Amino acid sequence: MADSHLNAKEYVCNSQHVSFVWGLPKAELHLHIEGTLEPELKLKLAARNHIDLPESNIEDIRASYKFSDLPSFLAVYYKGMECLIHEEDFYDLAWEYLKRAKANNVRHVEMFFDPQAHTSRGIAFSTVIEGLLRAIEDAKALGVDARLVMCFLRDFSAESARQTIEAALPYKDNIIGVGLDSDEHNNPPMKFFNIFARARELGWHVTAHADVDQVDSISHIKELLEVIESERIDHGTNLVEDSDLVSYASAQHTGLTSCPISNSFCSGGDMKTKEVRELLNSGVQVCINSDDPAYFGGYVSDNIWAFAEHEHASIETLALLCKNSFKMSWISDVQKELWCQEVDDFVAAFSQAQ
Ligand code: HPA
Numbered sequence: 001m002a003d004s005h006l007n008a009k010e011y012v013c014n015s016q017h018v019s020f021v022w023g024l025p026k027a028e029l030h031l032h033i034e035g036t037l038e039p040e041l042k043l044k045l046a047a048r049n050h051i052d053l054p055e056s057n058i059e060d061i062r063a064s065y066k067f068s069d070l071p072s073f074l075a076v077y078y079k080g081m082e083c084l085i086h087e088e089d090f091y092d093l094a095w096e097y098l099k100r101a102k103a104n105n106v107r108h109v110e111m112f113f114d115p116q117a118h119t120s121r122g123i124a125f126s127t128v129i130e131g132l133l134r135a136i137e138d139a140k141a142l143g144v145d146a147r148l149v150m151c152f153l154r155d156f157s158a159e160s161a162r163q164t165i166e167a168a169l170p171y172k173d174n175i176i177g178v179g180l181d182s183d184e185h186n187n188p189p190m191k192f193f194n195i196f197a198r199a200r201e202l203g204w205h206v207t208a209h210a211d212v213d214q215v216d217s218i219s220h221i222k223e224l225l226e227v228i229e230s231e232r233i234d235h236g237t238n239l240v241e242d243s244d245l246v247s248y249a250s251a252q253h254t255g256l257t258s259c260p261i262s263n264s265f266c267s268g269g270d271m272k273t274k275e276v277r278e279l280l281n282s283g284v285q286v287c288i289n290s291d292d293p294a295y296f297g298g299y300v301s302d303n304i305w306a307f308a309e310h311e312h313a314s315i316e317t318l319a320l321l322c323k324n325s326f327k328m329s330w331i332s333d334v335q336k337e338l339w340c341q342e343v344d345d346f347v348a349a350f351s352q353a354q
């Protein structure tokens with residue numbers, strides 16, 4: 001068998017390794033559906049909904065994506081959503097992503113959506129979710145299993161989050177869990193303690209963002225681990241700075257969903273792949289995801305590729321990351337086993353062909 005260590009130089013030169021990364025069966029657990037709005041669809045929706053965009057072509061839209069931290073990204077992200085108005089728009093948004101998921105061999109996705117970013121613009125909750133659910137139904141024919149994770153905007157009030165739960169009640173069984181995103185500064189997880197408790201009463205799973213290099217990253221991670229008892233932490237790699245918390249996360253099996261390319265935009269060019277490597281070595285479950293791929297320019301396989309290049313990762317490490325994505329997901333243990341076996345079978349077939 002050839003050396004399975006993927007040296008970076010070999011890696012970028014070897015098209016077989018491209019097909020290996022893209023072909024690995026994987027789950028995506030940190031994907032904001034609104035962050036998949038590609039410029040092509042933005043132009044199409046703007047024309048369909050008679051919205052005047054400041055930019056009239058794809059290049060100008062891409063050129064307007066200037067961000068260097070979380071707040072500057074969020075400003076562009078929320079502005080982009082103004083094109084999403086009708087149920088059909090949400091359908092098109094999700095359907096375009098799900099086709100890309102298929103091309104990345106994503107077998108299962110737990111996709112975030114931000115209802116308050118739409119209801120605060122006068123769009124009904126039902127308009128948003130009905131469009132997304134229809135695309136999710138159609139994606140079954142692609143062999144992509146998709147579920148919804150409803151995110152609360154942490155820069156909105158806890159009362160607004162409570163009202164969002166009320167609006168979601170008719171769709172309780174169409175939602176697998178809740179998350180927490182948007183601007184983290186001065187918006188600790190504890191602000192939503194009662195909201196998370198209510199979500200649990202309703203049978204929903206719980207995850208929350210602890211974005212990279214925030215002013216209070218460590219105290220927010222500590223609250224999520226020790227008080228909220230979040231099942232996953234989205235981003236969260238600052239965990240590595242506190243060895244007690246690393247041991248805690250490892251013992252509790254709290255998984256981190258890391259997004260290397262997004263990190264490079266929001267953290268001064270640092271993809272935080274070293275931190276991911278260190279956390280994996282300490283026994284913390286981590287998987288690789290794309291976050292907001294239309295804005296950061298990379299879907300999940302691009303992110304795994306970026307990790308592999310930066311860390312000279314072996315085939316075994318990449319397979320571990322993909323198995324983690326299934327193990328950290330909120331599907332049945334039986335289904336987790338089946339998909340992890342698919343990863344093993346895929347790696348065995350690839351290694352045999354070398
Ligand atoms: N962090 C916080 N809020 C977000 C993100 C993120 O990565 N993506 C979309 N909203």
Ligand code: ZN
Pocket residue numbers: 030032181209234291
């Ligand atoms: Zn995110």
